Amino acid sequence: MTSMNHNQRRGRVVIGVDTHKHIHVAVALDDFGGVLGKEKFTADTAGYGQLIDWSMTHGHLLTFAIEGTGSYGAGLTAAVRRRDIGVVEVMRTDRRDRRLRGKSDFLDAENAARAVLAGHADAVPKTADGLVEMIRTIKVAKDVAVKARTSAMISLKAVLVNAPAPLREQLQPLSKMALIHRCAGLRPGSMTTVEAATKHTLRSIARRWEQLNDEITAHEKMLAELTTTLAPxxxxxxxxxxxxxxxxxxxxxxxxxxxxxxxxxxxxxxxxxxxxxxxxxxxxxxxxxxxxxxxxxxxxxxxxxxxxxxxxxxxxxxxxxxxxxxxxxxxxxxxxxxxxxxxxxxxxxxxxxxxxxxx
Structure with missing residues (x-):
C-alpha cells in the first residue's frame, strides 16, 4: 500500500498551531492523540501555504486548532478558511498544566490540538473581513485619541498649577472649554521669562487637545454611519x-x-x-x-x-x-x-x- 493510500485511510487529523510574530509552530495529531509530525513555518503568506500543504500530507479530514486567531494567528486563520478547512480558536494553556508539563512552542501547539480532541475547545474564530472589522479598526483609532485627549487635559491642568500667580489666577476659574480656548489663543511673546515659557506650553497642549477633539469627532461620525448601516x-x-x-x-x-x-x-x-x-x-x-x-x-x-x-x-x-x-x-x-x-x-x-x- 502506498503512503498516499495510507494517508487517505486515516481518520481525523488535528493540527495544533502556536502562533508568534515571525514563526508559527505546528503539531499534527491523529484522532487517538498520537503525534504524526511537528514543524516550524514562517508567519507570512508563503509560510501559511507551506503549513497547510504540510498538514495535508498527514490526512485530509483536517481541523486546525490555532492560538491567537485575533492577533498573530489572524493571517493563518484566514488562509486556512480560504482552503475550506475547519478552524477552532484555542485559548492559552492554563498555568497549572504549564507547571506540570513544562513550556515550549511545540508543547503549546500539541496542547492546542489536544484541547480540540478532548472537546475543551470548540469556539469558531471571527472572520474579520467585513463591516465589523472596519468598525473595530476605527474604534481603535478613536480610543487611542480619547486617551491622548484625556492625557493632554491632565497635563494642561498640571502645568497650570505651577504657573506664575498672575497667569494661574487668570485661568484657573475658567470652565474646561473656556480654558482650552483661552490657552490655545495665548501669545507667549519673546522667550525671556517663566511666564512666557508657561504660556507657550499651555498653548501647545491646548491646541493638541483641540486637534485630538476634532479627530475624535470625525471617528465618531464614521462609527455612527457604519453602525447605522449595519444594525439600524x-x-x-x-x-x-x-x-x-x-x-x-x-x-x-x-x-x-x-x-x-x-x-x-x-x-x-x-x-x-x-x-x-x-x-x-x-x-x-x-x-x-x-x-x-x-x-x-x-x-x-x-x-x-x-x-x-x-x-x-x-x-x-x-x-x-x-x-x-x-x-x-x-x-x-x-x-x-x-x-x-x-x-x-x-x-x-x-x-x-x-x-x-x-x-
Whole structure:
C-alpha cells in the first residue's frame, strides 16, 4: 500500500498551531492523540501555504486548532478558511498544566490540538473581513485619541498649577472649554521669562487637545454611519449610541452566527451568573469572564436607562421594593439588556453582511 493510500485511510487529523510574530509552530495529531509530525513555518503568506500543504500530507479530514486567531494567528486563520478547512480558536494553556508539563512552542501547539480532541475547545474564530472589522479598526483609532485627549487635559491642568500667580489666577476659574480656548489663543511673546515659557506650553497642549477633539469627532461620525448601516435596529434602541453599538458588534464579529445561543452571548458579555454553591449553601456569583469592554458598554447603557427610561425606572422601583440592592438591580438590567441586544442582532445572524453587500 502506498503512503498516499495510507494517508487517505486515516481518520481525523488535528493540527495544533502556536502562533508568534515571525514563526508559527505546528503539531499534527491523529484522532487517538498520537503525534504524526511537528514543524516550524514562517508567519507570512508563503509560510501559511507551506503549513497547510504540510498538514495535508498527514490526512485530509483536517481541523486546525490555532492560538491567537485575533492577533498573530489572524493571517493563518484566514488562509486556512480560504482552503475550506475547519478552524477552532484555542485559548492559552492554563498555568497549572504549564507547571506540570513544562513550556515550549511545540508543547503549546500539541496542547492546542489536544484541547480540540478532548472537546475543551470548540469556539469558531471571527472572520474579520467585513463591516465589523472596519468598525473595530476605527474604534481603535478613536480610543487611542480619547486617551491622548484625556492625557493632554491632565497635563494642561498640571502645568497650570505651577504657573506664575498672575497667569494661574487668570485661568484657573475658567470652565474646561473656556480654558482650552483661552490657552490655545495665548501669545507667549519673546522667550525671556517663566511666564512666557508657561504660556507657550499651555498653548501647545491646548491646541493638541483641540486637534485630538476634532479627530475624535470625525471617528465618531464614521462609527455612527457604519453602525447605522449595519444594525439600524440596534442603534435605535434607547440609550444605545454608536459607541455601544460598535462595541456589541465587535464582540459578535463579522460572523455573529458563531455565537450559538442567547445564554452563550450573555456569557461572552460577562453578564451570565455562574454557580458558586458549596455544602448547604446554594448561590450564584457574577461571572468575571467575558469581554470587559462589552460589559462596560452594557453598564453605561443601563445607567442611562435608569435615569431617563421610564420602563427601566419602574423596574428599578419594583425590584427595590422587593429588597434588591442597587448593584443587584444593575446586574439584572445588564442581563436583560444583553438579551435585548441579542434579539436586535438577529437579522445579522440570519443574513450576515459583507463589505461588498453593504456597499
Amino acid at each position: 435596529q440596534l442603534c435605535a434602541a434607547f440609550g444605545v449610541g454608536a459607541d455601544t453599538a460598535a462595541e456589541m458588534l465587535i464582540v459578535a464579529g463579522d460572523n455573529p452566527e458563531r455565537v450559538r445561543s442567547e445564554p452563550a452571548w450573555a456569557r461572552l458579555c460577562g453578564v451570565a451568573p455562574i454557580p458558586a454553591s458549596s455544602g448547604m449553601t446554594t448561590r450564584h456569583r457574577l461571572n468575571r469572564g467575558g469581554h470587559r469592554q462589552a460589559n462596560a458598554a452594557l453598564y453605561r447603557t443601563v445607567i442611562v436607562r435608569m435615569q431617563h427610561h421610564e420602563p427601566t425606572k419602574s423596574y428599578v422601583a419594583r425590584r427595590t421594593a422587593e429588597g434588591k440592592t442597587k448593584a443587584e438591580i444593575i446586574r439584572c438590567l445588564k442581563r436583560l439588556l444583553a438579551r435585548e441586544i441579542w434579539s436586535l442582532m438577529r437579522p445579522l445572524r440570519i443574513n450576515p453582511q459583507t463589505v461588498e453587500s453593504a456597499a
